[in-house]
Amino acid sequence: MTTASGDHGVAFGNRLLDALSPADRARLRPEVALEDFGMKQVLYRPGGRIDSLYFPVNAVVSILTTLRDDPAVEVATVGNEGMVGSHIVLGSETMSVRELCQVQVPGRMWRMDSGSFVRVLSEADPFRDVVQRYLQALFAQISQQVACNALHSVEERCCRWLLLTHDRVGSDTFPITHEFLSQMLGVRRASVSLAASTLQQAGLIDYGRGRLTVVDRHGLEEVACECYRVLRDEFDRLLGPADAPADPPAGTA
Amino acid sequence: MTTASGDHGVAFGNRLLDALSPADRARLRPEVALEDFGMKQVLYRPGGRIDSLYFPVNAVVSILTTLRDDPAVEVATVGNEGMVGSHIVLGSETMSVRELCQVQVPGRMWRMDSGSFVRVLSEADPFRDVVQRYLQALFAQISQQVACNALHSVEERCCRWLLLTHDRVGSDTFPITHEFLSQMLGVRRASVSLAASTLQQAGLIDYGRGRLTVVDRHGLEEVACECYRVLRDEFDRLLGPADAPADPPAGTA
DNA sequence: AGGGTTCCGTACGGAACCGTACCAACGGCG
DNA sequence: CGCCGTTGGTACGGTTCCGTACGGAACCCT
Numbered sequence: 184m185t186t187a188s189g190d191h192g193v194a195f196g197n198r199l200l201d202a203l204s205p206a207d208r209a210r211l212r213p214e215v216a217l218e219d220f221g222m223k224q225v226l227y228r229p230g231g232r233i234d235s236l237y238f239p240v241n242a243v244v245s246i247l248t249t250l251r252d253d254p255a256v257e258v259a260t261v262g263n264e265g266m267v268g269s270h271i272v273l274g275s276e277t278m279s280v281r282e283l284c285q286v287q288v289p290g291r292m293w294r295m296d297s298g299s300f301v302r303v304l305s306e307a308d309p310f311r312d313v314v315q316r317y318l319q320a321l322f323a324q325i326s327q328q329v330a331c332n333a334l335h336s337v338e339e340r341c342c343r344w345l346l347l348t349h350d351r352v353g354s355d356t357f358p359i360t361h362e363f364l365s366q367m368l369g370v371r372r373a374s375v376s377l378a379a380s381t382l383q384q385a386g387l388i389d390y391g392r393g394r395l396t397v398v399d400r401h402g403l404e405e406v407a408c409e410c411y412r413v414l415r416d417e418f419d420r421l422l423g424p425a426d427a428p429a430d431p432p433a434g435t436a
Numbered sequence: 437m438t439t440a441s442g443d444h445g446v447a448f449g450n451r452l453l454d455a456l457s458p459a460d461r462a463r464l465r466p467e468v469a470l471e472d473f474g475m476k477q478v479l480y481r482p483g484g485r486i487d488s489l490y491f492p493v494n495a496v497v498s499i500l501t502t503l504r505d506d507p508a509v510e511v512a513t514v515g516n517e518g519m520v521g522s523h524i525v526l527g528s529e530t531m532s533v534r535e536l537c538q539v540q541v542p543g544r545m546w547r548m549d550s551g552s553f554v555r556v557l558s559e560a561d562p563f564r565d566v567v568q569r570y571l572q573a574l575f576a577q578i579s580q581q582v583a584c585n586a587l588h589s590v591e592e593r594c595c596r597w598l599l600l601t602h603d604r605v606g607s608d609t610f611p612i613t614h615e616f617l618s619q620m621l622g623v624r625r626a627s628v629s630l631a632a633s634t635l636q637q638a639g640l641i642d643y644g645r646g647r648l649t650v651v652d653r654h655g656l657e658e659v660a661c662e663c664y665r666v667l668r669d670e671f672d673r674l675l676g677p678a679d680a681p682a683d684p685p686a687g688t689a
Numbered sequence: 690a691g692g693g694t695t696c697c698g699t700a701c702g703g704a705a706c707c708g709t710a711c712c713a714a715c716g717g718c719g
Numbered sequence: 720c721g722c723c724g725t726t727g728g729t730a731c732g733g734t735t736c737c738g739t740a741c742g743g744a745a746c747c748c749t
Contacts, residue, residue: 248579248580248582248583250583250587253583253587256583256586258579258582258583270572273568273569273571273572274568275572279572279575279576279579280666280669280670281576281579311527312527315526315528316526322523322532322575323532323534325511325575325578325579325582326501326511326532326534326578327501327534328582329501329509329510329581329582329585330501330506330508330509330511332586333585333622333623334506334509336706337705337706360725360726360727361726361727362725368586369583369586369587370707371706371707371709372726372727373707373708373709373728373729374706376726376728377728380727380728390727391715391726392715392725392726392727393726393727409503417532417534420533589735589736590735613695613696613697614696615696623736623737624736624738624739626697626698626699626737626738626739627735627737629698629699630699633697633698633699643697644696644697644745645695645696645697645744645746646695646696646746
């Protein structure tokens with residue numbers, strides 16, 4: 184479930200970039216550089232400048248909302264299906280005053296200078312199209328998160344989170360602590376420990392000391408709330424199925 | 437409540453449109469029509485086409501996420517500070533599969549054909565600028581809602597909702613039932629009744645049979661979570677300060 | 690006026706989750 | 720090898736909120 188090969192060797196391993204034609208990808212290639220990112224690395228601070236954009240390959244990034252008294256809560260996650268730094272698309276050079284972007288699962292991302300990004304965006308319509316479709320998907324993700332946090336249990340939300348992350352890291356095992364996950368979900372660490380323990384006893388996951396392994400993916404989907412599938416379907420609709428980049432869906436004239 | 441400053445008779449009473457220069461507003465005028473909208477009127481169905489966009493004057497619109505089993509939950513509200521139908525800006529002609537737009541407080545809105553909107557957007561840079569800034573604000577609103585639903589009490593969220601609505605309707609009294617508000621917040625009707633009862637006994641609001649009056653605005657702000665002020669500040673930052681819509685001391689009841 | 694509908698107050702048991710706290714196990718490091 | 724920070728298991732009382740339910744009061748329509 185890693186890269187979408189079958190493409191002529193120039194695939195980026197990022198669904199957004201790989202949705203472009205080979206020719207467009209070739210044009211984009213000199214503008215980006217593959218880099219490694221460590222856990223909890225902060226990409227943008229609240230209100231900070233957006234100097235670079237990032238297209239994850241196997242890293243996962245959280246968009247967080249910071250609050251006065253509580254730790255920050257996750258608003259959306261970005262992985263190999265999208266990009267980090269979308270505010271640039273809306274013409275802003277800075278983050279919102281309360282928003283933060285942080286690496287949550289370490290890995291590789293393509294880095295692109297924001298100046299280059301703006302230039303390419305204005306020159307290449309296909310690129311603008313796919314970026315705008317991704318913004319719609321991001322919108323949908325955050326919207327779903329609103330309802331999910333209001334209505335669904337901690338255990339359901341844990342499953343949703345694990346599944347979305349699993350889709351994005353390209354590996355069954357990835358580093359994550361209960362403490363960190365509890366902050367993402369806006370709940371107690373103990374609540375996550377309890378849910379995780381239940382999932383482990385059910386044979387769905389395995390974990391210990393900051394490393395988690397997805398054992399029974401299908402089982403996780405059974406326990407997760409509907410939000411996971413809704414989001415996956417919406418991403419597939421807007422960016423094409425995970426494995427086949429090819430044809431952009433209808434919706435642009 | 438419309439912009440009273442030296443703008444002659446061409447102000448729209450919508451902060452987004454009124455952020456344009458008088459000349460730009462004059463050019464926009466023939467493209468829009470002022471219409472009345474009733475409570476609970478559906479503007480777009482999930483996955484439905486976006487034929488028109490709406491710029492509220494004193495109406496308030498909810499963007500909702502629909503779920504399988506539960507009633508829809510409010511993702512964001514749109515009033516005289518913005519517009520409804522933002523997906524058009526991202527190049528989509530339809531809503532997301534799970535999203536719905538519904539009038540929540542009846543009133544007037546400027547309607548604009550989506551074809552005209554796209555044309556004007558491509559012609560006039562100032563218009564595109566202000567629309568993109570509004571999209572950032574909408575983004576910030578939904579993000580804040582994620583954290584709010586995860587961390588704050590029903591009473592705090594009620595206050596936040598009432599304050600945001602109060603800012604937008606230009607009147608201290610507006611129609612709203614406990615049942616409706618409970619669905620927006622994703623909680624029981626009884627929970628809203630309890631919170632509302634507390635607020636009434638504290639002398640902050642007054643209500644009955646679907647009509648609510650804000651009595652002590654400052655008191656409401658005290659009880660509300662920080663989310664209200666965060667959102668108001670973000671809107672002011674992106675769209676410019678509001679022209680004192682909701683602060684006239686001792687209005688009519 | 691009468692009947693139906695909408696809107697709201699309230700109640701009760703139970704579930705979920707919180708705040709806090711303490712402790713054990715593991716692993717990195719000197 | 721022993722120390723110590725990190726990670727996770729668990730417990731307990733308290734609170735919030737849920738699901739459900741009943742009834743009364745205000746409004747609407749005929």
